[in-house]
Amino acid sequence: MKVYIATDMEGISGIVHGDQVSPGTAEYADGCAWMVGDVNAAVHGALAAGATEIVVNDSHGSMRNIDPGAIHPKATLISGSPKPLSMMQGIDASFQACILIGYHARAGTEDAILDHTISGSVVRAIRVNGIEMPELGLNAAIAGYYGVPVVLVSGDTAVCRQATEILGKDVVTVAVKEAIGRQAAKLRPLSEAQNLIQAGVKDALNKLVAAKPFKFAAPxxxxxxxxxxxxxxxxxxxxxxxxxxxxxxxxxxxxxxxxxxxxxxxxxxxxxx
Ligand SMILES: [Zn+2]
Incomplete structure (x- = not known):
């Protein structure tokens, strides 16, 4: 079983502020360490479910947030930017499942940590076939294009709600924090959040047969x-x-x-x- 893991940063356990996801700040190194923590928890869960190959795409900002020396040695890391498929670079029809770690709600969501859609300074909203989309929907449709279902989304409670709305009730969601506004949240302890991610990934991959790729209707x-x-x-x-x-x-x-x-x-x- 080949598993593809795409990871953003705003929805990582512990993160509540833009400084924690921005290079050049005193807090950025902590944010990166927490990101590796959530990603490695997902890798452990995938291995426990029998994954034989795991690809992790670093997909926040510069896309160079994950220390290649800190990621689980069983995972292949895609690092750097720009990439043709951006946050979904590396996905193709050879994968059986896609996992989205550290995701955030779409621009204009209340009580959602660092809500935005692709570019906070450029995009107010993106609609596909008339429905306003967060990054998770746009990216799930890329996985769906290759026939790969998104089986788990982690982030705050707001993005988990949007994941269920768009992908359906079968997607496993792991809420690692509950936002109190855009830059404050009630956090799960990091170890507990990572345990939930690990268990959630294992569970989602174990019931993979029921998962369906997400697609919009063409054109x-x-x-x-x-x-x-x-x-x-x-x-x-x-x-x-x-x-x-x-x-x-x-x-x-x-x-x-x-x-x-x-x-x-x-x-x-x-x-x-
Ligand atoms: Zn991001």
């Missing part, structure tokens, strides 16, 4: 709301983008991965507000 209509119109001025230069509002672009793709790439180009070309 895929993407809508991107920027924060300001100057960002849409730039994004509208990408071929295929239609300006449907001062701050909003829309486009339709027949292939989800192509659509995802266009979306990223429209985000990356826009200046930070």
């Amino acid at each position: 895929y209509r993407f809508e991107l709301d920027y924060h300001i119109s100057a960002q849409a001025d730039m994004g509208a230069m990408i071929p295929g983008a239609k300006r449907i509002g001062a701050r909003t672009l829309a486009f339709t793709a027949d292939d989800y991965i192509e659509g995802f790439r266009s979306l990223r180009a429209m985000i990356n070309i826009a200046p930070a507000r």
Whole structure:
């Protein structure tokens, strides 16, 4: 069994503030250590369920947060950025399951640690086929494109709620903290949170037969709301983008991965507000 683990940082056990996920701050090293803790807990759970190959994609910010010397030696680490599939680089049809560790709620969610969607300074909202999506939905559809189901999501209670809404009640969720606003949370003790992740991953992989890949219905209509119109001025230069509002672009793709790439180009070309 091949298991793919994508890890973001805002939803890692212990993390409540942007300084803890940003290089160059006094607290960043602690955040990285906690991230390795949650990831290794997931690796242990996967090994206990019989995984024979595990790939971990570091997918926050620079995507160089995980110390290659600290990750479990049975896992292969994908480090660095940019990558064509970004937070899902390395996934393909050879995997049986996808696990999302350290995830956060979509931009504009109340009581959610560091809520945003892909880029806090650029994106106000992303809709696919009319439904507003957090990163977990956009990325689960990449796994789904390759026929791989997302079987577990960890993060705060808000992202766990959104995971169940989008992926259905069968996805295992592990809430490692409960937010009190955007930058404060009631934390589970780290050891307890990591034990829950390990047990959750083992449990999710043991009942894998019931898991279904997540897919949107084709063709895929993407809508991107920027924060300001100057960002849409730039994004509208990408071929295929239609300006449907001062701050909003829309486009339709027949292939989800192509659509995802266009979306990223429209985000990356826009200046930070
Ligand atoms: Zn992140």
